[in-house]
Amino acid sequence: VKRLLAVALGVLTAIGGFVDIGDLVASxxxxxxxxxxxxxxxVLGVIGICAYAEMSGRVAAVSGxxxxxxxxxxxxxxxxxxxxxxxxxxxVLTLGAELGGVGLALQLATSVNYLLWxxxxxxxxxxxxxxxxFDVLENLFGLGGLALVVFIxxxxxxxxxxxxxxxxxxxxGPPHGEDWGTYWYYAVALFASALTPYxxxxxxxxAVEERWTAKDLSQSKVNVFIGFPLGGxxxxxxMATAAVVFHPxxxxxxxxxxxxxxxxxxxxxxxxAAAILGFFAATFGAAVETGLSAGYTAAQYFGWxxxxxxxxxxxxxxxxxxxxxxxxGVLILLTTIxxxxxxxxxxxxxxxxxxxxxxxxxxxxxxRTYLGNRVNxxxxxxxxxxxxxxxxxAAAAAVPLMIITRAGGG
Amino acid sequence: xxxxxxxxxLLVTVAAFAAAVWGLLVFAVVKPVSPTDFRxxxxxxxxxxxxxSRTGWLAGRQVLAGQLFSPFAQTAFDDAxxxxxxxxxxxxxxxxxxxxxxxxxxxxAPLLDSAVRKxxxxxxxxxxxxxxxxxxxxxxxxxxxxQLDDFIEVHR
Numbered sequence: 001v002k003r004l005l006a007v008a009l010g011v012l013t014a015i016g017g018f019v020d021i022g023d024l025v026a027s028x029x030x031x032x033x034x035x036x037x038x039x040x041x042x043v044l045g046v047i048g049i050c051a052y053a054e055m056s057g058r059v060a061a062v063s064g065x066x067x068x069x070x071x072x073x074x075x076x077x078x079x080x081x082x083x084x085x086x087x088x089x090x091x092v093l094t095l096g097a098e099l100g101g102v103g104l105a106l107q108l109a110t111s112v113n114y115l116l117w118x119x120x121x122x123x124x125x126x127x128x129x130x131x132x133x134f135d136v137l138e139n140l141f142g143l144g145g146l147a148l149v150v151f152i153x154x155x156x157x158x159x160x161x162x163x164x165x166x167x168x169x170x171x172x173g174p175p176h177g178e179d180w181g182t183y184w185y186y187a188v189a190l191f192a193s194a195l196t197p198y199x200x201x202x203x204x205x206x207a208v209e210e211r212w213t214a215k216d217l218s219q220s221k222v223n224v225f226i227g228f229p230l231g232g233x234x235x236x237x238x239m240a241t242a243a244v245v246f247h248p249x250x251x252x253x254x255x256x257x258x259x260x261x262x263x264x265x266x267x268x269x270x271x272x273a274a275a276i277l278g279f280f281a282a283t284f285g286a287a288v289e290t291g292l293s294a295g296y297t298a299a300q301y302f303g304w305x306x307x308x309x310x311x312x313x314x315x316x317x318x319x320x321x322x323x324x325x326x327x328x329g330v331l332i333l334l335t336t337i338x339x340x341x342x343x344x345x346x347x348x349x350x351x352x353x354x355x356x357x358x359x360x361x362x363x364x365x366x367x368r369t370y371l372g373n374r375v376n377x378x379x380x381x382x383x384x385x386x387x388x389x390x391x392x393x394a395a396a397a398a399v400p401l402m403i404i405t406r407a408g409g410g
Numbered sequence: 411x412x413x414x415x416x417x418x419x420l421l422v423t424v425a426a427f428a429a430a431v432w433g434l435l436v437f438a439v440v441k442p443v444s445p446t447d448f449r450x451x452x453x454x455x456x457x458x459x460x461x462x463s464r465t466g467w468l469a470g471r472q473v474l475a476g477q478l479f480s481p482f483a484q485t486a487f488d489d490a491x492x493x494x495x496x497x498x499x500x501x502x503x504x505x506x507x508x509x510x511x512x513x514x515x516x517x518x519a520p521l522l523d524s525a526v527r528k529x530x531x532x533x534x535x536x537x538x539x540x541x542x543x544x545x546x547x548x549x550x551x552x553x554x555x556x557q558l559d560d561f562i563e564v565h566r
Binding site (some may be wrong): 107108109110111177245249250251252254255257258260261264265268269272273276406409 | 454476481484489
């Protein structure tokens with residue numbers, strides 16, 4: 001029973017922890033402007049993150065070392081440095097976006113401007129990463145993120161025209177008034193929101209922190225192959241509710257208050273409270289993950305002592321990088337850049353950095369020196385290669401699409 | 411020596427690429443506004459104003475239906491007002507290059523003005539708990555959103 005409970009908890013936290021500010025913003029925006037025409041991108045992104053998260057979990061569990069640690073050893077310091085520069089930049093940018101998301105969620109509940117919340121949230125995050133146990137953070141915010149299930153409930157309570165939604169989903173493309181450039185811009189953003197680089201670094205480093213071994217591989221697979229797709233379902237629910245409420249009105253979604261509106265329309269104040277709680281937990285949980293990921297990547301590249309489970313005095317430089325990353329995230333927001341806009345930029349730059357993250361994972365997952373007979377099978381390699389091609393295409397297209405479409409403005 | 415030469419070549423290539431990108435960016439910023447650019451800008455402004463009006467309308471209706479709590483409603487109105495204020499700023503940032511562009515500007519200006527006023531009315535009425543005034547403002551926002559939608563359809 002204890003084992004079953006642990007598995008269930010792992011799956012539930014994987015579901016709740018899947019959604020972050022990128023998914024909240026990109027899914028709602030895409031649903032409002034394009035209906036369900038991008039649902040295939042979410043499905044594709046979920047398959048991609050499942051394939052690569054499984055690989056990085058396996059690498060960590062079998063070798064006992066996180067992916068980034070092995071990247072430097074296996075591919076040399078130059079490739080690892082490019083990887084570090086790209087992923088650290090994107091991770092800190094994403095951390096800023098997540099902190100902004102927490103501030104916006106608090107603003108929805110209190111009407112106090114998010115900028116006043118941001119320094120407080122940054123401080124609380126730093127204290128939480130310093131003092132609170134790893135599994136407490138993971139379970140608390142993972143389970144809190146499950147409140148986003150309210151969007152699945154809202155979808156059914158809004159009595160959607162399923163025939164129209166199916167028509168949109170089965171005929172991908174821009175509707176009247178939109179163009180292909182903008183359609184692909186949002187496709188790249190949605191794809192990047194599912195495959196953000198920090199997720200695999202956090203996943204593999206977390207596995208090492210929790211001392212996974214080859215015996216834990218089945219638990220890892222259950223978390224990935226059940227938790228992530230169900231988490232993806234939450235992202236689809238956000239898209240679907242925006243498609244039901246905003247798309248028929250031809251109205252864009254540019255704020256978190258708009259993203260929460262369908263929950264209020266369908267389930268009243270209780271639904272709204274659940275949506276805000278879900279936003280808060282999802283963004284704070286992701287801020288925990290991005291903050292730690294920044295520390296993980298830097299410490300693992302430079303060979304410093306690292307780990308949330310180590311006392312700050314034993315991993316000083318790791319904790320310093322985490323602290324500086326949080327401070328940078330807060331400072332980015334204090335320039336008064338709109339957090340939603342920051343999220344859009346972080347997604348596009350994530351897309352650019354994706355190959356730097358995913359190519360090394362594929363290489364290491366095929367290396368018998370580290371994995372013995374647990375290297376990738378044919379299916380994992382086929383999926384890995386297919387997604388590598390997609391990731392390269394998304395990386396090449398991201399910035400040109402951003403310029404051509406004026407960041408989705410059309 | 412060979413390594414130093416190839417490193418210098420790489421540096422020159424990177425510098426040339428950066429200069430070209432910088433030059434393109436400078437050109438994009440300083441080039442004069444064409445009628446097409448102006449029209450695109452006006453349509454973006456109208457679309458943002460439409461989004462804000464429609465969002466204000468939606469939020470107002472939900473307040474009247476008792477579906478929102480007060481801090482959320484206020485934030486929703488503030489977000490819509492922020493979108494509208496961005497649109498107004500963008501509207502004033504470019505001068506119309508031709509007579510036709512001026513006509514376009516003059517057609518949108520009153521709609522923008524009306525959207526700003528009605529959204530402000532709705533926000534105040536919601537904050538004061540004045541349902542009758544909120545209902546009026548919501549109806550007005552619906553009308554303005556409709557007019558903005560027509561404007562976008564005609565000039566797209």
